[in-house]
Amino acid sequence: MKPSLQLKIGQHLTMTPQLQQAIRLLQLSTLELQTEIQQTLEENPMLEVDEESPQREAAENTDAEAPGADELSLDMEKTQDIPDELAVDTSWEDIYDINPTGSAASTPSSDNDNSDFLENQSISGNSLHEHLLWQLNNSQISETDLMIGITIIDAIDDDGYLTESIDDIHQSLVDDIDIERDEVEAVLHRIQRFDPLGVGATDLRECLLLQLDQFPADTKGLDDIRMLISNHLDLIGAHDYARLQRKTHRSEEELNILINFIQTLNPKPGSLISNSATQYVIPDIFVRKINGQWRITLNPEAAPKIKINQLYADHLKASGRSEGATHLKNSLQEARWFIKSLQSRNETLMRVGTEIVKRQQLFLDYGAEGMKPMVLRDIAEELELHESTISRVTTQKYMHTPRGVYEFKFFFSSHVATTDGGECSATAIRAMMKKLIENENPQKPMSDNKISAFLMNEGINVARRTVAKYRESMLIPPSNERKRLT
Secondary structure, three states: OOOOOOOOOOOOOOOOHHHHHHHHHHOOOHHHHHHHHHHHHHHOOOEEEOOOHHHHHHHHHOOOOOOOHHHHHHHHHOOOOOOOOOOOOOOHHHHOOEOOOOOEOOOOOOOOOOOOOOOOOOOOOOOHHHHHHHHHHOOOOOHHHHHHHHHHHHOEOOOOEEOOOHHHHHHHHHOOOOOOHHHHHHHHHHHOOOOOOOOOEOOHHHHHHHHHOOOOOOOOOHHHHHHHHHHHHHHHHHOOHHHHHHHHOOOHHHHHHHHHHHHOOOOOHHHHOOOOOOOOOOOOEEEEEEOOEEEEEEOOOOOOOEEEOHHHHHHHHHHOOOHHHHHHHHHHHHHHHHHHHHHHHHHHHHHHHHHHHHHOHHHHHHOHHHOOOEOHHHHHHHHOOOHHHHHHHHOOOEEEEOOEEEEHHHHOEOEEEEOOOOEEEHHHHHHHHHHHHHOOOOOOOOOHHHHHHHHHHOOEOOOHHHHHHHHHHOOOOOHHHHOOOO
């Protein structure tokens, strides 16, 4: 074939850099957005933080009916006069307490103050292995026992259980150091006395028995509890209380007391030591009921307000078309597009949040049982946006309501048909199931079939398998495991 040139006319969508930036900002969470804004402020000299905007918008959005507003203003007015000079051997905090608002309190500081300045600090704790190694290193043991202890701790999982047998641990060490099996077992018994109690056990039975060692020997019923754990733990786990009564010759009331005591023990002692840091959620919008109407406002603290740096903008105008102004011109254009993308993000958040609140007013008024079925397509069609856009807006975006803080996606759920031809939200069905299970007879808990039959009588067509799926999603055990003694 000979090469040739052809002209074709067609249309296609081009993702401009500005559109790509707007889409990327739209899908960022609040914390990610704050990081993005901070990075852009450092890179673009034409942008600066608008220091006045947050305070002005916060004042405009503050409702007169908000609780505590009058008290706060009164406290600010009553601020005590502060002397110009302090004695050289005193500090500021010795004379005045500093309130969280930044003003000085009128009462002097006291040693009896129960407030803890570290209470709201975000810190990450040590892992279970680090916690055990710290206790091991502070124990008075030989170098050989220290090496054995480190090997044992390495074999303990996050729940606190020993994942390898004593023989395997002994074989892994015998090539390096000359030790006997009894030495490994002795170090293991020492570690099993470390905090948290029950760590280093090989199974649940041993874990619970180790935790009983913390109680005095004269504790009432302690021997019976040891007997139940040692011989009948499987029956307790299966909630087979009738058979347990026959084997132990104990009354129902006595068994109930003993089992309640066993349930206070921790089956996973390692979970008490966590190295995960607390993750805080910053709501993107606030939902309040004012004069009987639900109102939506953006969170003014969610992201810093930015604006064009007027000093550099004036300098750019004065420089005209000089070669040195090229960088500033490019930065100015990028700054304008960035601000426009942020405004577009806020507008889309408000539109989607307003539509969600409009459709889910029953939930805000009456709780989860008032949730209506809703999918992304419903919001997309109403706002004339694409479903992918709604998906980006509702991911990792949070709404602060009087009933709590919820992710936008929480308000979207599938539906189940009703007998009258209507629809019922899956969230509402789960709420009804949870209420039924909470009010059931603990001696005769409701099976999935009974729950399904009850919902059928309420006009909701829910099959038994659907009930089981909803129950498992709420981490509720089946009926045989919910059985309790009175």
